[in-house]
Amino acid sequence: MELLALKPLALAVLAAVGYGVATIGMKLASAEWTAVALALIILGFLAATQSEVVLMRTVPLSELYLIIIALETLIVLTYAYSIGEGLEPRDWTGGALIFAGLAIVSH
Incomplete structure (x- = not known):
């Protein structure tokens, strides 16, 4: 595809x-x-780069980055929690602010 x-x-x-x-x-x-580790780094960045290049043709940059950062934040915080890294109130607050920013700019 x-x-x-x-x-x-x-x-x-x-x-x-x-x-x-x-x-x-x-x-x-x-x-x-x-x-x-190396394979995950390379494959992850290749997937992200290819997707963003295509997205930049149709999606405004300001909206695009907030959407991607919000989703990435959810993924990374979930991973951090799953491997036993404690999430402090500061971490939760930072994540919430990212999602608040996304809500503000969404149509």
Whole structure:
């Protein structure tokens, strides 16, 4: 399937997941560089880059980044929680502010 055929929301999700996967790879690499960590970083950034390039043709940049950052925040905070990293009130507040910003600019 060609990337152009995907709807903007699906591409935004793909970009956010790509960034989330790359972040997970970086977290793994922070403990030890492995082939899995490197593969996650490369594949995540490739997916994110390809999705964003296509999205930038039709979606205003200001909206695009808030959508992707909001989705990526949800992915990364969920991952951090799942591996036992405590989430402080500051983390929850930061995430909430990102979602509030998304709500403000959405149509």
